[in-house]
Amino acid sequence: MKYKGKEFECGTVKVGERGQIVIPKSIREDLNINSGDNLIVLGNKEEGIRIIVANSLEELAQIVLNDKKK
Template identity: 40%
Template sequence: MKKVKRSSVVEPEFYGTATVGTKGQIVIPNEVRKRYDIKTGDKLVIFSGEGGVIAIMKSDKLNDLLKGISAIAK
């Protein structure tokens, strides 16, 4: 049987909390912005899942993921 490497999606990391402000905005913790190279003006994609899970991904990373899936499908 082929061994599958676990990803951070399977084992999420906790970075703290964020409070929703009066305009519906949240501040992404500095440690997260540094780790994922999130800069002012970057576009982020927001997903939701079962049980109230919300995930955020840089849009350029989503594009890379979709291109990879498309290449595999060909």
């Protein structure tokens, strides 16, 4: 699937009775998401839900902090 020139994988998930979802295997493999990894879940009524792999956010923070030191 392409959106605004970027490629995305998509799939459907069913929400369990306690709010849990299962991320499709192809997406977990593509994004290297493994059991025990931390994900950040953001959401609002206008734009819906976004899930961010916490490791990638931590790596970005390190890049920004290291760049400010220069």
